[in-house]
Amino acid sequence: MIILIGILVSVATYLILSRNMIRIIIGTAVLSHAVNLLIMTSGGLKTGNVPLLGHGDGPFTDALPQALILTAIVISFATTAFLLVLAYRTYKTNGSDDFNELRGMSDE
Amino acid sequence: MTVDVAIILTPFIFAALTPVLYRFISKKYIGWLVLSVSFILFLFLTTYIPRISDGEVVAFTHEWIPSLGIHFTTYLDGLSLIFSLLITGVGSLVILYSIFYLSRSEQLYHFYCYLLLFMGAMLGVVLSDNLMVLYGFWELTSVSSFLLIAYWHHRKASRAGARKSMIITVAGGISMLAGFLMLYEMSKTLSIREIIGNVEAIQEHALFVPALVLILLGAFTKSAQFPFYIWLPDAMEAPTPVSAYLHSATMVKAGIYLVARLTPVFGGEALWFWLVTGVGLFTLFWGSFNAVKQVDLKALLAFSTVSQLGLIMSLLGMGSVAVYLGNSSETIIYTQAAFAAIFHLINHSTFKGALFMMVGIIDHELGTRDIRRLGGLMSFMPLTFTIALIGSFSMAGLPPFNGFLSKEMFFAATLHIQELNIFSLDSIGFLIPIVAWIASVFTFVYCLIIVGKTFFGKVQLHLLAKHPHEAPIGMLISPYTLIVFVVGIFFFPNLLGHYILRPAMASIYPTFPTTQELTPHIHAWHGIFSPELWMTIFVIVVGILLYRLLKRWKPIYRALPQNLSLNSLFNNGISFSESFSNRVTGRYMTGNLTDYFVYIFLAFLMIVGGYFLQTDIFSWSPVDRESLEVFEIILVLIMIASSVGILFAKSRITTVFLSSVLGYSVAFFFIVFRAPDLALTQLVVESVSTVLYLICFRHLPEIRKEIQPKWIKMRNIFISLAVGATVTLVGFAALNYEKFITISYFFNDSYELAGGKNIVNTILGDFRAFDTMLEVVVLFIAGLGVYTLIKLKAKGGGTNEN
Known part of the structure; x- marks a missing residue:
């Protein structure tokens, strides 16, 4: 599981280091998947029942990481959406989605 | 006792109030309000005079940060009282003057706010006993002085002058802070009184001399001593009331105050004597020598201030000999130097303040202060002429003005000091009176220039912007008040000596038991054969001679190369550091986002990975195989395949498709890991994001093939693999980390x-x-x-x- 996370992080890093905006955005999405899984794993995997009271008896899996990840998923979605629109605007205004070409804007 | 704190706080409170009050108060009255604040403070401080002159000290301590030994301690003794009287007294006069000087169309509330801020900071400097608090106020005076110099901020020269003074004084302040910390290290206390109390303990310490030098740096920058004086002439871009207040009477004297205050601590050291006396004397000479060549009246006064500050500084240096020699009936004579220093400090504030206001009047009424365009103003402005005459002659050291008394005492001190045979004074000590005498000649010359070139000679009406006329009465009140002091102190010096100077002497020489002996009776007449009288007479003779022949010897000023002057050194230093930092910053701030990502990841690697390598906290526990079921393995394989696939995907649709696969697999994982809520959320979010991606693709271009140099690709691959490996390590470490108790049972x-x-x-x-x-x-x-x-x-x- 951890190895899978490591691979995901590597892929995400490589994507972020590329010059294309879409690839960078997808990279951040992949990175957030990796982090979510990492949190999940650190909470202990499959150690108990679904954390719903009344659905079987304990022990339950750790509910805290789940709550954290739920927050993280939503926020990463918001970030992704925002970045996408930002990319769209940048492309509309500057006519390029390549960060190498976007450097050194005149109004910096 | 809280009253002392109120003295410091009142200006700050009103400084904060002024920008608020201006909405309700007409601009006409805001100056009067501020004037009343400062004048009431002055009156209040005068009520302390009888108590302080009886040898009493008023101290109050508020424990502020006890854990660090920082207390808000106000300490009012003779020395502090002189300075605080000067600050509030001259402050009141300056405010009165500026009410008439500044036009109502200016942003007056800014001006008065800064002025009150400065006044409060300055009172804080002289009344604080705690070194850290003193340092804080010290820097506050730099800041408020910066604001005041740059008050006419639309002028380039104002901004440049403000920046210069800020850089120099703050740099000195920081070195002073280092010196204070060393003092703290040695004495384990921040209270000046306690440090003075156990001087013997710290004198042998290795940090004693470095602390001495660093603190003197702070004092010298603030008091515009050579070679740091260059900020003072540039600071003359400030409105004239500011120059009269900050740059003649108060702020530049903060360094003097510090030297006087710390004389009991450092006074016994030969280095202290030579630094303070030597730098002071040279500044005295250099300032007066350079003042002669100035054509701007205000610049001339600035150099004369530099020179006079040097005089006071050197007197304090000479006075420190008495600390070294200890208390005895023979050494009492050397304490007179310090006495003369404080005496001249007061005198200088009176006549220099008056002179600055005089220049302000000329500038205000004629529109220029260039002596090449002035002349013959005596008949037009007789009252202003009187101010200039009395002020200049007092500065030149002529009777019947107070400058004469302190100048004579200065000569006497230099003559006494050269007879000593300590600190290798017997070899080069004879230079002291000679330098002092030469400097006094130049002082005399530039005093003659102030009066002569401005008020005598021919009127050049065609060069003047306005027709010359006398100043309004309001602008004359303040300088005349000071002039009254200039004359009054000459006739009644011992009144001042007894009530004001004597307690201050007790602060400088706390180890000397009787302050009565420390206070010499000030005489105007020392007898016909006294050497100081003849020194003065020769100063006058030679001075008049040099003034007459001014044109003949003025070319020597051109002998000094321009590009070697301290000013150009400073400017070059500033511009070099600017361009250097620009180059350095430009090298790593490429403007390319990818580069910044590289920095972030490298920093992550270095900090997290480096920490792991160093502390060696790897832990490894293989996943128990039996818990991995077949479909989980399939899921893992799918995720690996899709994520690696993203890297090689040519079209963007494929990329998005693969990333969705990844997202949905994560959702499945959540189901496997007993997290139904997460799975639901993940499914929804993933669907929506995929749609978003697709919408965006309508507007964005197809991913082009990235053509990058090989080494960049290699670098990216290396960084990615390293980051992945680090995270893997962190993950493994986290998995087996059980040092914290779980908090999840809360939710059961x-x-x-x-x-x-x-x-x-x-x-x-x-x-x-x-x-x-x-x-x-x-x-x-x-x-x-x-x-x-x-x-x-x-x-x-x-x-x-x-």
């Missing part, structure tokens, strides 16, 4: 506490409700951002179809 009784059966939901909705609320806020902000980015038209020809 969620049904009783929150009334919900879904533990995840109760955590989000009840236990961590604030987090969730803020999360919603984040979502809201993102949504707002998305909306505005789509809807708003970009500035300057943005083509937006929406």
Whole structure:
């Protein structure tokens, strides 16, 4: 599981280091998947029942990481959406989605 | 006792109030309000004079940060009293003067706010006993002085002058802070009184001399001593009331105050004597020598201030000999130097303040202060002429003005000091009276220039912007008050000596038992054969001679090369450091986002990875095989395949498709890991993001093949693999980390506490409700951002179809 996370992080890093905006955005999405899984794993995997009271008896899996990840998923979605629109605007205004070409804007 | 604190705080309170009050008070009255504040403070301080002159000290301590030994301690003794009287007294006169000087169309409340700020800071410097508090106020005077110099901030020279004074004085302040910390290290206390109390303990310490030098640096920069004086002439860009206040009477004397205050600590050291006396004497000479060549009256006064400060400084240096020699009937004569220093300090504030105001009047009424365009103003402005005459002659050291008394005492001190045979004075000590005498000649010459070139000679009406006329009465009140002091002190010097100077002497020489002996009786007449009288007479003779022959010897000023002057050195230093830092910053701030990502990841690697390598906390526990089921392995394989696939995908549709596969697999993983809520959320979010990606692709171009040099690709691959490996290590370490107790058991009784059966939901909705609320806020902000980015038209020809 951890190895899978490591691979995901590597892929995400490589994507972020590329010059294309879409690839960078997808990279951040992949990175957030990796982090979510990492949190999940650190909470202990499959150690108990679904954390719903009344659905079987304990022990339950750790509910805290789940709550954290739920927050993280939503926020990463918001970030992704925002970045996408930002990319769209940048492309509309500057006519390029390549960060190498976007450097050194005149109004910096 | 809290009254002393109020003295410091009052100016600050009113400084804060002024910008608020100006809405309600007409501009006409705001100056009067500020004047009343400072004048009441002055009157209040005068009530302390009898108590202080009886040898009493008024101290008050408020424990501020006891753990660091920082207390807000006010300490009012003779020395502090002189300075605080000068600050509030001259301050009141300056405010009165500026009411008439500044035009009502200016932003007066700014001006008075800064002025009060400065006054408070300055009072704080002289009344604080704690070194850290003193340092804080010290820097505050630099800041408020910066604001005041740059008051006419539309002028380039004002801004440049303000910056210069700020850089120099703050740099000195920081070195002073280092010196204070060393003092603290040696004596384990921040209180000046306590440090003075155990001088013997710290004198042998290795840090004693470095602390001495660093603190003197602070004092010298503030008091415009050579070679740091260059900020003072440039600071003359300030409005004249500011120059009269800050740059003649108060701020530049803060360094003097510090030297006087710390004389009991450092006074016994030969280095202290030579630094203070030597630098002071040279500054005295250099300032007066350079003052002669100035054509701007204010610049001339600035150099004369530099020179006079040097005089006071050197007197304090000579006075420190008495600390070294200890208390005896023979050494009492050397304490007179310090006495003369404080005496001249007061005298200088009176006549220099008057002279600055005089120049301000000329500038105000004629529109120029260039002596090449002035001349013959005596008949037009007789009252102003009187100020100039008395002020200049007092500065030159002529009777019947107070400058004469202190100048004579200065000569006497230099003559006494050269007879000593300590500190290798017997070899080069004879230079001291000679330098002092030469400097006094130049002082005499530039005093003659001030009066002669401005008020005598021919009138050049065609060169003047306005027709010369006498100043309004309001502007004359303040300089005349000072002039009255100039004359009054000459006739009644011992009144001042007894009530004001004697307690101050007790502060400088706390180890000397009787202050009565420390206070010499000031005479104007020392007898016909006294050497100091003849020194003065020769100064006058030679001075008049040099003034007559001014044209003949003036070319020597051109002998000094321009590009070697301290000013150009300073400017070159500043511009070099600017261009250097620009180059350095430009090298790593490439403007390329990828480069910044590289920095971030490298920093992550170095800090996290480096920490792991160093502390060696790897832990390894293989996943128990039996718990991995077949479909989980399949899921893992799918995820690996899709993620690696993203890297090689040529078209963007494939990329998005693969990333969706990844997202849905994560959702499945959540199901496997007993997290149904997460799975649901993940499914929804993933679907929506995929749709978003696809919508965006309508507007974005196809991913082009990236053509990058091989080494960049290699670098990226290396960084990615390293980051992945580090995270893997961290993950393994986290998996086996059990040093903290789990906090999850809190949520076991969620049904009783929150009334919900879904533990995840109760955590989000009840236990961590604030987090969730803020999360919603984040979502809201993102949504707002998305909306505005789509809807708003970009500035300057943005083509937006929406």
